Amino acid sequence: MMTTTTAGLDADALIAAAREQTGLTDLGDDAMLEGLHVLIDAINREAKLTAAAQGRWAQQITATLANRLQVEHYLAQHPALLDAPVEKPLFVFGLPRTGTTLTINLLNADPARRCFLRWEAFNSVPPAAKGALSSDPRYVAEQARLDMMLKYAPHISAMHHEDADSPTECQFSMAPSFCAQYYDSVLHIPSYQKWLFSTSYLPAFRYQKRLFQLLQENEGGQWTLKNPWHPLFLNDLTTIYPDAQLVMTHRDPADVVASACSLVYQVRKMFSDDVDPVEVGKSQLRTFDLMIERMMAYREKHGADSIHDIPYDAQLRDPIGEMKRLYARFDTELTVEAETAMQAMLDANPQGKHGKHSYDLADYGLDRAGVHAHFRDYTERFGIACRA
Incomplete structure (x- = not known):
């Protein structure tokens, strides 16, 4: 068994490392510092990282800060990019494991659309040259890294597979503001979750929009984005994007909870040797309840449609x-070209292509009848078929 580390991460040291690495100093909006400090404190007190994982998280947070420094520097040198609009962005969301990935992959097949790709989420500057989204050296390097991960952790790919030029969750454009559900998914950090559920997401969306304005310099189109967790912050999203198009996917919540718990549990075990599956189940229910509550409040305010x-x-x-x-x-x-490309994507990616994802609610202290009872108002409201 690996031992859990006792030494902590240091936010100021990570910022200093990113600045030294890039030779840059301006992180932009200081609002991001609050989330960074809350996250670091939660990791140190609650995450029970292994020593190896602590080193990986130090590297990851430093890389995230370095990418943000580079984005702000590029925009300072090319301020005209911030004059270009982000028009009618389409956001796909829903409880996780409800088909958001299939939906975004279908939409990504439409050449008129512009998705946020995995490789550019982590290495954003400079923006890709025209026609180079699937050939840029940063794409090649990220694909090689993913191929290696597939070799050593194929069960993760069976649960959720992405290539380097796949559309990724746009919360990775919020992660450099340290206001992203990603952190709460992959680590046991309840104090960060409490902060995330009560904070303003406006600074994260402002940075996200700036990033999209940078990335569309040479490769434009209608921004089409996916993040299951957007129901947590629809009001702030539509404050920054008042013409946003909102799309929600729905599925039997017993399947949703089982699949989501399985993914969260397996990923958390990559960073800690002390992961409680029952706590994973409780945490997922807390998050999903709030997502549904806020989504319903948004519909009440803006109309069911x-x-x-x-x-x-x-x-x-x-x-x-x-x-x-x-x-x-x-x-x-929906052009003939787009529809043909969508069908080709479906033909090339049958369900289960990367392996079957097996899961059992009982592993997380839950059962189907109990989950169905828990979410009955939601399933009845949207006519969601539930399998006993």
Whole structure:
């Protein structure tokens, strides 16, 4: 068994390391410092990292800070980029494991759209040259890293697979503001979760928009984004993007909770040898309850049709048909070229291509009947079919 480390991370030291690494000093909006300090404190007190994992997190946070420094420096040198609009961005969200990945991959096949790609989330500067989103040296390096990870941790890919030029969760554009559900998913940091649930997300969305304005310099299109966790902060999202198009996916919550718990548990075990599966289950329920509560409050305020809904089962039965419904909802033309590309993507990526993801609610102190009872108001409101 690996031993849990006792020495802590130091926020100021990580900032200094990023500045030394890049030769840059300006991190932009100081609001990001609050999230960084809350995160570091929570990691030191609660995450029970192994010694190896602590080193990896020091490297990861330093790299995140370095990327932010480079983004702010590039924008300072190219201020005209901030005059270009981010028009009608489409955001796909829903409880995790409800088909958000399938939805974004279908939309990504449309050449008129611009998705936030995995490699550029972590190495954003300079923006890709025209036509180089799948050939940039940073793409090549990230794909090599992912291929190695697939070799050593194939079970993670079976749960959630991404290539270097796959659309990634746009919370990774919020992570450099240290206001992202990602951290709470992969680590046991309840004090950070408490902060995340009560903070303003506006600074994170302001930075995100600046990043998109940089990335679209040579490769534009309608920004089309995915992040399951957006129901936590729809009001702040639409404050920054008042013309945003909102899309929510829905699935039997017993399958959602089981699959999400399994993924969170397996990833947390990569960083700690003391992970409580029952606490994972409780944490996921807390998060999902708040997501549903805030999503419903948003609909109450803006109208039931302010969010376009996609049932998971309908999407699996007729994915192109669901895309036609979505395009019609937002008065967007689904071109023959886009539809053909979507079908080609489906043909090349059958369900289970990267392995089968197996999971059991009982591992997390839960059962199907109990989860169905817990979410009954939600499932009845959206007509979600639940399997006993």
